[in-house]
Amino acid sequence: MKLVIEPDAARWYKQELGLVEGDQLRVFVxxxxxxxxxxxxxxxxxxxxxxxxxxxxVAEGLVFFMxxxxxWYLDGKELHLIYDALEQEAVLEVRG
Structure with a gap:
């Protein structure tokens, strides 16, 4: 299992939620x-x-964690946090 964060997605969260370096974001079921x-x-x-x-x-100074x-939710797969430029938002994707 692996957590992959695209820098553009991290920047989106930083801007949308008014986050600063060192803030933590929990991915939850x-x-x-x-x-x-x-x-x-x-x-x-x-x-x-x-x-x-x-x-x-860690991406763009933010700590993402699960x-x-x-x-168990990931069932051995990878979790990717990507930025969807068309929708202009960050998206969680499970791959593999």
């Missing part, structure tokens, strides 16, 4: 949405402090 890996579940992202990160990556107890 939530009920509902249109996730493609686990039926009836999807991923969300929020500003938070890490407790027991299973995946962690807690160890949530990694």
């Amino acid at each position: 939530r009920l509902g949405g249109c996730g493609s890996v686990q039926p009836g579940l999807s991923l969300g992202i929020m500003k938070d402090e890490s407790r027991s990160p299973g995946l962690r990556e 807690e160890e107890d949530q990694l």
